[in-house]
Amino acid sequence: MRLSVNVDHVATIRQARMTDEPDPVWAAAQAELAGASGITVHLRGDRRHIGDRDVEILRKTVAGVFNLEMKASDEMLDIATRIMPDMVTLVPEGEGELTTQGGLDIMAEEGAVRAGVERLRNKGIAVSIFIDPDVVQVGRAKAVGADIVELHTGIYADADDPDDAQCELEKVRVAGIAAAEMGLTAHGGHGLTYRNIQPIAAIGEIDEVSIGHSIIARAVLVGMDLAVREMLALVDVMG
Numbered sequence: 001m002r003l004s005v006n007v008d009h010v011a012t013i014r015q016a017r018m019t020d021e022p023d024p025v026w027a028a029a030q031a032e033l034a035g036a037s038g039i040t041v042h043l044r045g046d047r048r049h050i051g052d053r054d055v056e057i058l059r060k061t062v063a064g065v066f067n068l069e070m071k072a073s074d075e076m077l078d079i080a081t082r083i084m085p086d087m088v089t090l091v092p093e094g095e096g097e098l099t100t101q102g103g104l105d106i107m108a109e110e111g112a113v114r115a116g117v118e119r120l121r122n123k124g125i126a127v128s129i130f131i132d133p134d135v136v137q138v139g140r141a142k143a144v145g146a147d148i149v150e151l152h153t154g155i156y157a158d159a160d161d162p163d164d165a166q167c168e169l170e171k172v173r174v175a176g177i178a179a180a181e182m183g184l185t186a187h188g189g190h191g192l193t194y195r196n197i198q199p200i201a202a203i204g205e206i207d208e209v210s211i212g213h214s215i216i217a218r219a220v221l222v223g224m225d226l227a228v229r230e231m232l233a234l235v236d237v238m239g
């Protein structure tokens, strides 16, 4: 099981002050030093967290797999084919949404998705499509030429009732098996935390998980002690 660390929310903290820290590029380097197999960022149309500068620098600095999450719009396809990430994950993007709300409904936008996949693959970029864990969507992803499906784990992650969680987990497992049978690589992501990751990690057909919020949230807290001590050392210099 490989881990791609999504560093979007490092940029969210930076953008809260429109300043230059914390830098998602530094966070990406630390994540890779800690063993992450790759780095994911979502370049949104509104540039609310990750910006063009981040994507350009990360392309040069990420040593593992650099995965650019994006909508299949002309603007983003132009950027991706210029920057050349190792992989693109096509996601739906709604205006004003807090985070990606669900998998891409490939049937609803088949023409645009197919054209986007073709354009990216012609450039040698591996293409993943973020979909709900649904065998029909897996089949459409295969039909439009994707290499990878990222199965949406958010419904599983958000389920309060253990039986519901088990049922959602089963959907992810079945979709993962279907992907493998169709010759697609299966990834998983969205809403995964230190508490809910293990049943997903145990699904043999899922090669990689993409995790952002939970890791960045924990990083803030596990770093707090040292950060305060370092500031205190400076404050104490003046007695």
Ligand code: PXP
Pocket (backbone or CB within 6 Å): 006, 008, 042, 069, 089, 091, 099, 100, 130, 150, 188, 189, 190, 191, 192, 210, 211, 212, 213, 214
């Ligand atoms: N995968 C996709 C397609 C996403 O849109 C996101 C959120 O940006 C993630 C994974 C990571 O989700 P989370 O931040 O909840 O770990």
